[in-house]
Amino acid sequence: xxxxxxxxxxxxxxxxxxxxxxxxxxxxxxxxxxxxxxxxxxxxxxxxxxxxxxxxxxxxxxxxxxxxxxxxxxxxxxxxxxxxxxxxxxxxxxxxxxxxxxxxxxxxxxxxxxxxxxxxxxxxxxxxxxxxxxxxxxxxxxxxxxxxxxxxxxxxxxxxxxxxxxxxxxxxxxxxxxxxxxxxxxxxxxxxxxxxxxxxxxxxxxxxxxxxxxxxxxxxx
Ligand SMILES: [Zn+2]
Numbered sequence: 001x002x003x004x005x006x007x008x009x010x011x012x013x014x015x016x017x018x019x020x021x022x023x024x025x026x027x028x029x030x031x032x033x034x035x036x037x038x039x040x041x042x043x044x045x046x047x048x049x050x051x052x053x054x055x056x057x058x059x060x061x062x063x064x065x066x067x068x069x070x071x072x073x074x075x076x077x078x079x080x081x082x083x084x085x086x087x088x089x090x091x092x093x094x095x096x097x098x099x100x101x102x103x104x105x106x107x108x109x110x111x112x113x114x115x116x117x118x119x120x121x122x123x124x125x126x127x128x129x130x131x132x133x134x135x136x137x138x139x140x141x142x143x144x145x146x147x148x149x150x151x152x153x154x155x156x157x158x159x160x161x162x163x164x165x166x167x168x169x170x171x172x173x174x175x176x177x178x179x180x181x182x183x184x185x186x187x188x189x190x191x192x193x194x195x196x197x198x199x200x201x202x203x204x205x206x207x208x209x210x211x212x213x214x215x216x217x218x219x220x221x
Pocket of ligand 1: 153
């Protein structure tokens, strides 16, 4: 059994809807599916959830010691380093098999959670159960810093926001215009805070990567 490209796209759309459902809605949807689709969907869902990593980090100090700062000693050097990283970053690759598996991802994304010492970039509180969420859907390159460190509550909120194209276009614009001195960007009614270095890294990639549809459209705004 192989899925065609169209079927994979439809599946992905469905998966995007499903990952934002609550348990009750989800149970009903799954109950209503024919058996082989049910199995395929569950495998696909597992793969999707795999894309955003969950991490339990017992070393996180859960009392508030201050949101990490990551001062930049040399912005020009940092931007040059990111430009090189971007050039050599592997392309995101999928192999269409029974399910769509992202084969290019490394295990280095947990660095983001470590850099934020378990702090959530939305509520700015530390959590031992931090999650790493891809900033934008469907990235073209594997770059570990194109992720956010979030607590479980904000992570599920973020995944909902991430499916809204208009919200994400505005978020991308806000990231681009954010100042290193106040490294934060509004996303809908919420705010995502970055370390100075992390913001500079993301801004550099937004300059370089014209392939992400969101940014192409931002150019026209
Ligand atoms: Zn949070």
